[in-house]
Amino acid sequence: MVEHCHILLVSFPGQGHINPAIQFAKCTLQMGAKVTFSTSLSAIRRMSEAASKIPGLTLAPFSDGYDDGWTSAHDVQDFMLSLRTCGSEAVTNLVMAQEKEGQKFTHIVYSTLITWAGEVANQLQIPSTLLWNQPATVLYVYYLYFNKNVDFTGENNEVIEFPGLPLLLKSCDFPSFMQSSSPVIYNFALPVFKEHFEILDRAGTKQKILVNTFDALEFEAIRAINKYDLMGIGPLIPSAFLDGKDPLDTSFGGDLIQKTVDYMDWLNSKDELSVIYVALGSFSSLSKQQMEEIAKGLIESQKPFLWVTREANTLSFIKEFEKQGMIVPWCSQLEVLSHPSVGCFLTHSGWNSCIESLVSGVPVVAFPQWADQPTNAKLLQDFWKTGMRLAAADGGIVMADEVARCLEIVMGGGERGENMRKQAKKWKILAKDAVKEGGSSNVNLKGFMDQIVGSNQSFSS
Numbered sequence: 001m002v003e004h005c006h007i008l009l010v011s012f013p014g015q016g017h018i019n020p021a022i023q024f025a026k027c028t029l030q031m032g033a034k035v036t037f038s039t040s041l042s043a044i045r046r047m048s049e050a051a052s053k054i055p056g057l058t059l060a061p062f063s064d065g066y067d068d069g070w071t072s073a074h075d076v077q078d079f080m081l082s083l084r085t086c087g088s089e090a091v092t093n094l095v096m097a098q099e100k101e102g103q104k105f106t107h108i109v110y111s112t113l114i115t116w117a118g119e120v121a122n123q124l125q126i127p128s129t130l131l132w133n134q135p136a137t138v139l140y141v142y143y144l145y146f147n148k149n150v151d152f153t154g155e156n157n158e159v160i161e162f163p164g165l166p167l168l169l170k171s172c173d174f175p176s177f178m179q180s181s182s183p184v185i186y187n188f189a190l191p192v193f194k195e196h197f198e199i200l201d202r203a204g205t206k207q208k209i210l211v212n213t214f215d216a217l218e219f220e221a222i223r224a225i226n227k228y229d230l231m232g233i234g235p236l237i238p239s240a241f242l243d244g245k246d247p248l249d250t251s252f253g254g255d256l257i258q259k260t261v262d263y264m265d266w267l268n269s270k271d272e273l274s275v276i277y278v279a280l281g282s283f284s285s286l287s288k289q290q291m292e293e294i295a296k297g298l299i300e301s302q303k304p305f306l307w308v309t310r311e312a313n314t315l316s317f318i319k320e321f322e323k324q325g326m327i328v329p330w331c332s333q334l335e336v337l338s339h340p341s342v343g344c345f346l347t348h349s350g351w352n353s354c355i356e357s358l359v360s361g362v363p364v365v366a367f368p369q370w371a372d373q374p375t376n377a378k379l380l381q382d383f384w385k386t387g388m389r390l391a392a393a394d395g396g397i398v399m400a401d402e403v404a405r406c407l408e409i410v411m412g413g414g415e416r417g418e419n420m421r422k423q424a425k426k427w428k429i430l431a432k433d434a435v436k437e438g439g440s441s442n443v444n445l446k447g448f449m450d451q452i453v454g455s456n457q458s459f460s461s
């Protein structure tokens with residue numbers, strides 16, 4: 001029975017993980033399940049009041065030892081260890097507390113990087129499912145890296161074929177952690193991804209993996225790993241920007257910073273498709289030189305821009321720069337992307353940003369930094385064909401000319417830009433189709449819910 005379904009949802013505290021997790025919670029709540037959402041106190045604190053009042057949602061924060069939030073000034077390995085220790089204890093305590101009251105969680109759903117929640121679920125013999133919040137393609141690439149005899153050396157950046165994938169990758173397209181240039185401080189990452197597979201394998205055969213993607217977008221990659229049952233249940237995006245069923249669902253509710261500057265009047269004053277929206281990650285750590293090159297490239301483009309950054313004060317020509325654009329510390333990205341004046345998204349290609357660009361039908365200029373972002377940028381450019389990736393000059397810096405060149409191609413009147421805009425419109429329609437009643441993601445999510453309550457009763461949407 002649906003009212004007996006109680007999901008414990010555990011998420012990594014980063015913005016790119018919290019957002020799809022909250023949206024997953026909203027979808028399953030609408031189907032009648034109860035959801036307890038557990039993550040670090042710092043992430044729960046930044047959730048809007050509205051999110052904390054979602055009916056049926058219980059928040060279960062725990063201290064991960066970084067109650068003011070992790071910043072790049074902290075050692076990332078220490079943080080991951082502390083999160084694992086504190087999180088494992090918190091999840092165990094939550095399960096025990098339920099049992100004391102004669103109740104139990106039906107299922108534990110845990111996000112990417114939260115391997116330990118899967119481990120605790122295995123130990124406590126509670127069925128669990130990974131909510132993978134990156135493309136299915138990236139999961140497949142990691143799977144091959146750890147499990148199959150595929151040569152990932154990619155010497156001289158030669159092209160590598162991946163069985164079952166209609167896409168050729170070079171080493172520069174791999175997740176950054178696989179690349180030889182990955183900084184030592186991120187050496188913790190590959191073992192975490194390896195552990196994901198080990199935990200899935202210990203949980204039993206043919207484990208389901210929920211993926212924030214949809215069938216039409218990654219048909220082959222979703223089916224490429226026979227060992228697991230990947231299910232596209234995305235895009236996990238607030239309803240108002242997707243199917244419109246709930247016009248009041250206009251935000252994820254877990255914003256890093258609550259909106260502080262009003263940019264809507266400014267956007268309203270601009271011509272259709274004329275504005276460049278720039279957001280290069282919640283924790284961008286671009287060098288001063290790189291920031292300046294991007295700024296110069298934007299100026300060269302002569303187009304208005306809205307740039308989300310909290311580092312603009314490092315720019316030497318900020319005053320001149322501000323005449324052409326607007327700088328904000330945070331915005332509602334989906335609100336901006338769905339504004340008619342926005343014609344291009346200059347993005348770090350974090351997975352949520354990619355999928356939000358597709359849902360909004362906005363072409364991109366991709367500037368991947370790390371993690372899955374190089375692969376995401378490759379997919380956007382060569383598979384979904386909605387944009388292009390910036391090329392770095394010798395020395396690794398992307399120069400202003402390159403920024404301006406790509407913006408001109410994507411936003412200009414030429415054939416390439418025209419095609420990208422056409423492709424972007426196509427994905428916008430297909431994304432909405434996926435979540436409609438009877439759409440692939442809608443069917444998959446209902447199927448998952450049916451399975452976890454162990455009944456044949458169908459869920460309403």
Ligand SMILES: O=c1ccn([C@@H]2O[C@H](COP(=O)(O)OP(=O)(O)O[C@H]3O[C@H](CO)[C@@H](O)[C@H](O)[C@H]3O)[C@@H](O)[C@H]2O)c(=O)[nH]1
Nearest residue numbers: 015016019133281282308330331332333350351352353371
């Ligand atoms: O001003 C802003 C800037 C961002 N966002 C939102 O913040 C989220 C950002 O997510 P994402 O684009 O995925 O970036 P990160 O937060 O950097 O995501 C991390 O997590 C993702 C999911 O695992 C990975 O794909 C990325 O590489 C990794 O950096 C999106 O929902 C945006 O809509 C806003 O609402 N307002």
